[in-house]
Amino acid sequence: MKIQTLAVILSCLLISVHGQQSDDFPVPASFQSEGIPRIKNDDVKHLFFEPSAIKSNLIWDVDRTARKLLVTDEKNAIYSVDSPLSAPRLALDGRVPSTLRVNPTSSVVAFNNDKEDPDNYALFLWDGKSEARKLSRFDGKDDSVDSFVWDRDGKSIFYTLNDYEAKTTKLCQSDLTASKCFAVELKGLWNVIDNNRGNILLKYWKSSSNQHIYLYSIGSGKLTPLSESGNATKAFFLDGKPLALSEDSPECGGGRCLISVDPRSGTKEIISLKNVRGHLGDLKPSPDGKSLLIQEAFDGIDSLWIGKLKSKSIVPVVPNFLNGSYVVWNTRWLSSSEVVFTVENIGQPAFIKSFDLKTKKTTVWTKPRLPEVLTDSVKPPETIRWKSFDSKEISGYIVKPAKIEKKSPVLVFIHGGPQVLDRPTFSSLDVRFATFLGLSIIHTNIRGSRGFGNDFMDADNGAKREDAVRDISSLLDWIEKQPDLDADNVFIRGESYGGFVALATGLKESSRIRAVIAEYPLVSIRNYLQQSWIDEFAKNEYGDPKDEILMKSLMSFRH
Structure with missing residues (x-):
């Protein structure tokens, strides 16, 4: 061909x-x-082939009172799975939520959705019977309910109302009939994460490597920082204690740890994470507050285990129970002794399993579907690593056809973000490319990607943008040394920010690249930063649009 x-x-x-x-x-x-x-x-x-030939399910949330799951299906609407392997039942059509949460004491559902005003989320309540009812009311031109959590008694919802025009956030509470907002000044972008007995955990997002957790007391109106340095990405209450996951902070010795603060005395306690050795994807406390579900990844492949808080450390009590090489999404506690989760890998669409901590039994809730011609048509993904121009190690993974007769053409994929971690999830495109075109597909996690520490995530900021393009140039050098890859037939594909890097690489390496596929690419950083809705996060990542020297340098390196 x-x-x-x-x-x-x-x-x-x-x-x-x-x-x-x-x-x-x-x-x-x-x-x-x-x-x-x-x-x-x-x-x-x-x-x-018809899209319905592939079936996959992701968890929206769990209904603990009825022991059922709310999931996605082919239409990306809301479906109910009432028991293991029962057919997903369409519950609510025409609504694709950003977040969906089930009331902890009933089957009532809250979700946010931008159907009425694209990109601005409103908050809705749905009882499973009548039409969804809108709870939020907006005053500004660019208001959006970007985060919300149920109160633990199920009688109210705490939510953040983000005004992107004024660049401020309000913390509000709805009693399911009317809303009120608290008199706390929140400048910038804030999200509500958890609550317990009148105390609310909030995350202030300045950039992907500069996030902080605060504890707000409804009674006193006081806003207390749990983390004042480093990068705090997650927080939750465990047995009444507020805990924040912090990275690269002095309190954690420059590493990562959990930080707890006594709301009354202000005393801090450090919880060690020495037993978590891989990339920490998530921690979720059980409903009874006695256990933690730990999601940990090595080379993009996940493991799941259960830990308990003991002697200022998270101690494993149930070892990894995830059999096979999978990427995990949307973990939930179905009860205090059972967890449910979505799994997938490069050759298998997403499906849902649960694990009972007492019986050690795994139950399949949904099964994936794949056309026979695409089944077992690719090899398991291989982790690859290469040295960039500055000796920094860059990594990714490669998907190869099950059979390679000669050297394989190569498609290099660059993700958007850039603060994203590309993992070996199912991709019908990858499987088709490998099966029918004989392509090997390389997924890259160049500098700026999440999952390799804050220094790596910030290594492409501002004037260092060209360094990310050089990572791809170094990958081309690596491809030339591989005996089963055809370095004369290399294609570059990127999405969004990845499209920007793909286009820049195409200009820089025109003699070594056959074609570039740039999907909805970022083309001009200057123009992007001049949009009215751009916040400090984007300026921290890409630079100040008023910096003429920087903006000109970002234009010149592409030529």
């Missing part, structure tokens, strides 16, 4: 072509093709 034809197919695979009558594969209206030979439908029709 000619490389030009391959490049067109790579692009067109992202677009639905069902229902076309022509013998030729159609060129989408948004594409301009030059020098590309005609492609016959018969040559490529096997690459496409």
